[in-house]
Amino acid sequence: MATIIIHSNTLNFEQAKIIERVYGYAGKPVKVNNHFRIQLNEAPTREELNQLANEIKVDINLLPDGFDTSNVKLVISDMDSTLIxxxxxxxxADYINVKPQVAAIxxxxxxxxxxxxxxLTQRVALLKGLDTSALQKVFDDRLFLNPGAETWISGLKEQSIxxxxxxxxxxxFTDRLKEQxxxxxxxxxxLAKENHQLSGSVVGDIVGAQAKADFLNELCQQLNIQPNQVIAVGDGANDLLMMNEAGLSIAYKAKPAVQEKAATALNFSGLDAILDFIV
Ligand SMILES: [Mg+2]
Structure with missing residues (x-):
């Protein structure tokens, strides 16, 4: 049995007709909380799902085999272009006039x-000499949460995840978001700094792709849970090792290489749609 999740709390007449054309009456969507599910005897391919998702403009995902939506204990997320x-x-970099160079990297x-x-080493080097007050300006004036972020996090809290x-x-930035x-x-x-200026380097080892995966495993040990009780969310190539460790990986408005490798993808929905995987 394959379970398909349709990430929308309503389906209009046209969308319902399209779904019926593809799956027939036996594949009728059933409402569960804020989304719909379809049970099929055979799992559709990712390509078929993507095609249907693009037709009805709603995210559709296949639940991976062996992932238990009722037993999630930890959600781990990337920050840039995912949570924010x-x-x-x-x-x-914009505050030291090197945004185009840094953004391209x-x-x-x-x-x-x-x-x-x-x-990261290359990009941080380009920030050398910048007054550290620029960091607070980025936090205050430019940083914003992606849609659904607050609903997502409060929904997890309600379920003690x-x-x-x-x-x-x-x-x-992670410190301030943790608090907020x-x-x-x-x-x-x-970020290394000296006399209120960035030194152009980071302190200690870089948190890169492997460190993200290691953090997931470390938290599993600390919480005494298994990696298959974890959902990992990201948008970039440096999230893939971490996503690979988790019971469910979600590519959130992600780069093509990430969408290809993740078990599931969200392209139309906000982050609150992640709650559809936890029932
Ligand atoms: Mg990112």
């Missing part, structure tokens, strides 16, 4: 064309 709608480092790294650690934020970005949103665990890079 910006790449912090690109915005910081970020983009290539997120597509998986550059090694993340190497790309822990939430971890892990980022190849910086603790300056009541996040349980965070990990990110520490």
């Amino acid at each position: 709608g910006i790449e912090c480092i690109d915005e910081i 970020t983009e290539a790294a997120m597509r998986g064309e550059l090694n993340f650690e190497e790309s 822990k939430f971890a934020l892990v980022s190849g970005g910086f603790t300056f 949103l009541g996040i349980d665990f965070t990990r990110a890079n520490v």
Whole structure:
């Protein structure tokens, strides 16, 4: 039996007709909480699902085999372009007039064309000499949560599911979001500074792709749970190792290389649609 999740709390006449054309009467969507599910004897391919999703303009995902939606204990998420709608480092770079250079490197790294650690070293070096007050300006004036973020996190709290934020970005931002949103665990890079200026490097080892995966496993040990009780969410190539460890991986408005490898993808919905995987 295959379970398909339709991430919408309503289906109009046209959408229902399209679904009936594809799956017939036996594949009728059934409402569960804020979404619909369809039970099929045979699992459709990702390509078939994508085609249907694009036709009805609603995200549709197949629940992976062996993932128990009633036994989720931890959700771990990337920060930049996942929980929040910006790449912090690109915005910081704007205050020292190197945004185009930095943003181009970020983009290539997120597509998986550059090694993340190497790309971060290059980008942070371009920030050398910037007054650290720029970090607060980015937080206050430019950082915004992606749609559904607050509903998502409060929904997890209601069900006593822990939430971890892990980022190849910086603790300056994860610390403040932790406080603002009541996040349980965070990990990110520490920007080195001297005399209120950025030194152009990070302190200690870089939190890159492997460190994100390691953080997931570390939290599993700490919480005494199994990786298949974890949902991992990300948008960039440096999230893939972490996503690979989790029971369910979600590509959120992600780069093509990430969507291809993740078990599920959200392209139309807000982050609150992640709650559809937890029932
Ligand atoms: Mg990201």
